[in-house]
Amino acid sequence: MNQFSTLKMALTALWINKVRSILTLLGIVIGISAVVVIIASGEGVQNFVLNQIQSFGTNVMTVMPGGSDDDRMGPPAAVMGVTVTTLTMDDMYAIGDPRNVPDVLDVGAASAATQVVIPGIEDDIFVALYGVSPSYFSISNMDLVEGDAFTEDDVKEISTVAVIGDTVKTKLFGDEDAVGQKIKLGNHRYRIVGVLEGGTTFGIDMGKMVYVPVTTAQKLLLGVDYVSEIMIRVTSEDRIEAARADVQNLLRERHRITDSKNDDFTIRTIKDALATIQMVMGALTLFLAAIAAISLLVGGIGIMNIMLVSVTERTREIGLRKAIGAKRKDILIQFLLEAVLLTGIGGLVGFIFGISGAALTAVIGNWSFHISWQAIVLPMLMTAFFGVVFGMYPAVRASRLDPIAALRYE
Amino acid sequence: MTATTLVKLADLNKSYGTGSTETKVLRGLNLNIDRGEFVAIMGPSGSGKSTLMHILGLLDRPTDGAYYLAGDRVDSLSEDALASLRNQRMGFVFQSFNLLPRTSALENVELPLIYAGISASERRTRATQVLERIGLAHRIHNAPSQLSGGEQQRVAIARALVCNPEIVFADEPTGNLDTKNSLEIMEVFKRLNQEGHTVVLVTHEDDIASFAKRIIRLKDGVVVADELRGDVQ
Structure with a gap:
């Protein structure tokens, strides 16, 4: 058949x-x-x-305050809602010193983010305010469309300067130049030095961000003396594990930790996040x-x-x-x-x-x-x-x- | 056994069940059917006539005894070999027509040729020829539901003939038909026999059996009469 x-x-x-x-x-x-x-x-x-994630670059790692149970996978304490105050600007400067960590290319710190309402934006959009050091922009691959980022001097001098996202810029100034204009954040007026390119990452509108120097955020807006994140760019992807070890040892020394179980910080690389x-x-x-x-x-x-x-x-x-x-x-x-x-x-x-x-x-x-x-x-x-x-x-x-x-x- | 012997049963027994529940349906049957015969098997219900036809048609196997088809012993062949023999050398016509529903007359007649492995175009030609021969040329594309009982049984006869079998078995072929259609169908069988086909008919009606040239009467699994009829209608 x-x-x-x-x-x-x-x-x-x-x-x-x-x-x-x-x-x-x-x-x-x-x-x-x-x-x-x-x-x-x-x-x-x-x-x-x-x-x-990969758009951040694969030679980047982050130090967050608070330890984690698990070696690489568990969330650090900071993510779990516990405020850990042990990570400071001095830690950042120490990591940035090539005598401590030879593979470091660039280092930046960020304070906790907070939300502010900016007068002049009628529909009350929530703007996230972030205190960062200037290298934060380059490590995070963020580009400015207008003006420049603030400088290390601004960080040292606790200047009232700001870099704003393009959504905020359009809302406040339309087509006019924003650089040189003033914006009121909290109790102070800030001079705008740069405008960031917009776009979304993980569904967050990056144009709705306002960045000020990390020290300014600590002293004038948050009233704290710790940082929430230290971002590190190392020379190349294959040096990242060596740098991780160096940073780990450095921070343990600085924080007087002898047992790794008591670590009060967590280092995450992009690879960890990917995994x-x-x-x-x-x-x-x-x-x-x-x-x-x-x-x-x-x-x-x-x-x-x-x-x-x-x-x-x-x-x-x-x-x-x-x-x-x-x-x-x-x-x-x-x-x-x-x-x-x-x-x-x-x-x-x-x-x-x-x-x-x-x-x-x-x-x-x-x-x-x-x-x-x-x-x-x-x-x-x-x-x-x-x-x-x-x-x-x-x-x-x-x-x-x-x-x-x-x-x-x- | 002469050269013209088509079917030979030797000391054939058929029983169902075993031990105390054993029922003997056929007892020590000896039977010869020659090529070209028109045989009617008659008997009351329970006489074993249907079982006999099933065994003759290779649809069932005897419990013991021998069955020779054209000289070859066939009672212990494999199931597939029996299927081939049924396909190539036998044709079946049933009381309830057993046509495939919602399938045209032509396709119903083609069915045995499919199992014979014949190509589609040759199937079509041969099935059409047989339907024409049986007088249904105008009905070949009709489904069974569009045909009368008599026409349906003619389609079934065409299906039985399409592989050009040596022997055609008809199990109460007129049981579902009225008198007029019954007589017409019997005329068809008579003509087939005259054209050289061997026909074995199972019936309990005398006027249907009277179309046959030989009548075998069964009772309780034994042949009680086997008569040749000179005065065929």
């Missing part, structure tokens, strides 16, 4: 029961599209996040894919169910086919092919839906749409697997029917 005839026979059988076939397909369509959307979107989000994010995103994607796979399993059981109904309904047909010469194998292949066609068509439609869904999510989430071979091959394998697995039992049952019993079946 030739393969084309079998295929045509199976397609005809599915066509005769259109509504039932379509409803059965639906289970597979939903399952496969869920799997595809989750895998593809998971990858899209992951790439998006990784690109954002953490990849791990979290990977686990999340896997978890969601597992849930989607369960829906696929339910769809597969639906196929098996319908195929069993079909075998029972067509008992006489099977008997007749056997009587006129169909071999066990012919019946087996016919019913298996019906099941595989059902899952195959369902898989294909689900795949198209899934890809469209993933593309749509990418457009909405504003990340680049990317389909890896896993997102294509995995659902295909799953479909083929489910088709054969769930089609096999009904097909074997059909093929084993006794022709006489089948012909007598009412």
